Amino acid sequence: MNIFLNSTGKQENTNCISKAVSLGDFVYVSAQTGSGETIEEQTMTACNKVIDAISSLGLKMHHLVKFTVYLKDIELKEAFLKTFEYFLEEPFPACSIVEVQGLEDHALVSIEALGVNTLRYEQRNTESSCSNGCKECSGHCHD
Numbered sequence: 001m002n003i004f005l006n007s008t009g010k011q012e013n014t015n016c017i018s019k020a021v022s023l024g025d026f027v028y029v030s031a032q033t034g035s036g037e038t039i040e041e042q043t044m045t046a047c048n049k050v051i052d053a054i055s056s057l058g059l060k061m062h063h064l065v066k067f068t069v070y071l072k073d074i075e076l077k078e079a080f081l082k083t084f085e086y087f088l089e090e091p092f093p094a095c096s097i098v099e100v101q102g103l104e105d106h107a108l109v110s111i112e113a114l115g116v117n118t119l120r121y122e123q124r125n126t127e128s129s130c131s132n133g134c135k136e137c138s139g140h141c142h143d
Helices: 039-055 074-087 119-128
Strands: 005-007 020-023 026-033 064-071 094-099 109-116
Touching: 026 039, 026 064, 039 074, 039 109, 064 074, 074 094
Parallel strands: 064 094
Antiparallel strands: 005 020, 020 026, 026 109, 064 109
């Protein structure tokens, strides 16, 4: 057992794969497959599964710096991106989009991600930016 590796729980329908693992500041998210009838529905469900996979680590989508997207049909790329962009903010992550022959459960999309846990740096930055010098206000205190 690796005591430095933390898991966020098992991937759906598996006994030996984690949804996400963290090792130090690095986070690795297993490919999350979409469900639904359309690429838009499947993109939304896959993204929500990614969010769920990292939420127990206290992380959000902006902590993910690289995505690999597997599409059943590369012609779905533009429709995928129109939905995917709702889950992202600047600075945008790196992303590779790959067409594959098949995905689990006949899915149209599967998304995996790599991230960096910057929470301790964000907290330190917030504390140092407090105008009143306190440590409890998260930088939002008033005189």
